[in-house]
Amino acid sequence: MQSQAMSTKIDIYLKQQKRPEARAVAAEAAALFKTVNDPKSEAKAQLLVAEVCTQTHRYQEAATAGREALRLAKVAGDRAGQADAWKAMGVAAMEFDLDKALAAWQELAKLAKELREPAQEAAAYMGMARARLSRLSKKLGTCAVADRDDSIEALRAAKDAHSLFAASGNAVEQTTALQLVARVLLFNGVHPDVVEASGDPSEIFAQVMSGKYTSSKNALPAKPNVPLPKLEEAVPDSKQLDRGKFGWRNPIAGYCYTVVWQPTKDRNIGNKQARGQYDILTLRSGYKHNAVPTAVGLRSNDASERNEHMMVFMTTQDHALNYSATVMNVQHTIGGVVAANCRKLVFVQFGESFFDWTDTSARTVEMHSLTLGLLRSARIEAPFLTIGFVGGDLASWAQDPAPLIESIFDTIESDECEIIYRNGEGFAPSMVHKPLEETVSAVKPGKNVHYKR
Numbered sequence: 001m002q003s004q005a006m007s008t009k010i011d012i013y014l015k016q017q018k019r020p021e022a023r024a025v026a027a028e029a030a031a032l033f034k035t036v037n038d039p040k041s042e043a044k045a046q047l048l049v050a051e052v053c054t055q056t057h058r059y060q061e062a063a064t065a066g067r068e069a070l071r072l073a074k075v076a077g078d079r080a081g082q083a084d085a086w087k088a089m090g091v092a093a094m095e096f097d098l099d100k101a102l103a104a105w106q107e108l109a110k111l112a113k114e115l116r117e118p119a120q121e122a123a124a125y126m127g128m129a130r131a132r133l134s135r136l137s138k139k140l141g142t143c144a145v146a147d148r149d150d151s152i153e154a155l156r157a158a159k160d161a162h163s164l165f166a167a168s169g170n171a172v173e174q175t176t177a178l179q180l181v182a183r184v185l186l187f188n189g190v191h192p193d194v195v196e197a198s199g200d201p202s203e204i205f206a207q208v209m210s211g212k213y214t215s216s217k218n219a220l221p222a223k224p225n226v227p228l229p230k231l232e233e234a235v236p237d238s239k240q241l242d243r244g245k246f247g248w249r250n251p252i253a254g255y256c257y258t259v260v261w262q263p264t265k266d267r268n269i270g271n272k273q274a275r276g277q278y279d280i281l282t283l284r285s286g287y288k289h290n291a292v293p294t295a296v297g298l299r300s301n302d303a304s305e306r307n308e309h310m311m312v313f314m315t316t317q318d319h320a321l322n323y324s325a326t327v328m329n330v331q332h333t334i335g336g337v338v339a340a341n342c343r344k345l346v347f348v349q350f351g352e353s354f355f356d357w358t359d360t361s362a363r364t365v366e367m368h369s370l371t372l373g374l375l376r377s378a379r380i381e382a383p384f385l386t387i388g389f390v391g392g393d394l395a396s397w398a399q400d401p402a403p404l405i406e407s408i409f410d411t412i413e414s415d416e417c418e419i420i421y422r423n424g425e426g427f428a429p430s431m432v433h434k435p436l437e438e439t440v441s442a443v444k445p446g447k448n449v450h451y452k453r
Helices: 004-015 017-037 038-053 059-076 081-091 097-114 119-141 148-168 171-187 193-198 201-209 290-302 319-340 368-381 392-399 402-410
Strands: 257-263 278-285 308-315 346-349 386-392 418-421 425-433
Touching: 038 119, 059 081, 081 119, 097 119, 097 392, 119 148, 119 171, 119 386, 148 171, 148 319, 171 201, 171 257, 171 418, 171 425, 193 201, 278 319, 290 308, 290 346, 290 402, 308 319, 319 346, 319 368, 346 368, 368 386, 386 402, 392 418
Parallel strands: 278 308, 308 346, 346 386, 386 418
Antiparallel strands: 257 425, 418 425
């Protein structure tokens, strides 16, 4: 009863943004059960500490509390408590040590299988897939080819999680598992349309292991060596093909890319300059509920000292009501800055973040991708311009707008010139190879041949 009361008190403190008080109550609960020599209840209290530390972004403290909860649960012989402790350690370690997170999820999967808890086992497999995917994304920052082991194990974990979710009828988590599979394939240069066409991670995993998607752009398993049939066996009259050599050419092979968004904390920002001093001119489109506070935050910043000219154009979240006018405003602003020879320009987008284009959920018309297309073209046509872009969803602007306002200056003072925030975390674009589908395929004549485009 006392544990439930403290848990309720912690929830109230967290809703009131009183994070130090919430941590203090969790630590008090742990100390209380330690004095009465109740390891099982003390383990639960340590899990409360881990949960509070995770919600307040103290991930290493959360992992330490999870390890203590695991030790106490082992002393008490509480296997369900051990599973909860492994889960707490996995969630916390995802933010600072992917290897430790992966080990925690593996232990949870093993223990949940022994306890016959399919929900926890599926959650463990999803954690393993996400840890592998995060490590894969981080490695792509230094290597052009996705890591083979992480790719295969991420696909395997997502496949196992999807099977467990299908057995329990959880359609939402099945979709999440499919999206993880699509992300892994995209990092390996495979178009995610194969996920939509199949819809079965088990089938896709079998195709990957058979070498169907192997190419020079990835390190996936190669196709098995199958002896080719003789020409006389495949073609009744091989002389009809004796017309010299001919090969189709694809002039854009190797030059096709797609954009993925990576956390800025995993990237090394280059060419970062010291903070300058700027005379800021702000423009906006739409209503001013978010634009005015942001303009005040810019004016209050230490960098606003009326020195070098800088223009900030803000697009509010009501752009869907005047979409064409917003597009023209962006174009005319770029043209005006070029004519005025103003060298610094930053676009700010409210109420939008990047989205997974394989997710077919209904959403409002978005503006940031069109703005990014226009400003990227402007960088080519007017190379003397320094153009930045900062966007964020409503949660990022409402919870803590300070990092987004600082990023407005960072985008024109470093190589990280485009940043989008989601749930308070910054992401930046990265180019990944994406080969186009083959437009021409060769067939051999024979009986009962069906041609398929």
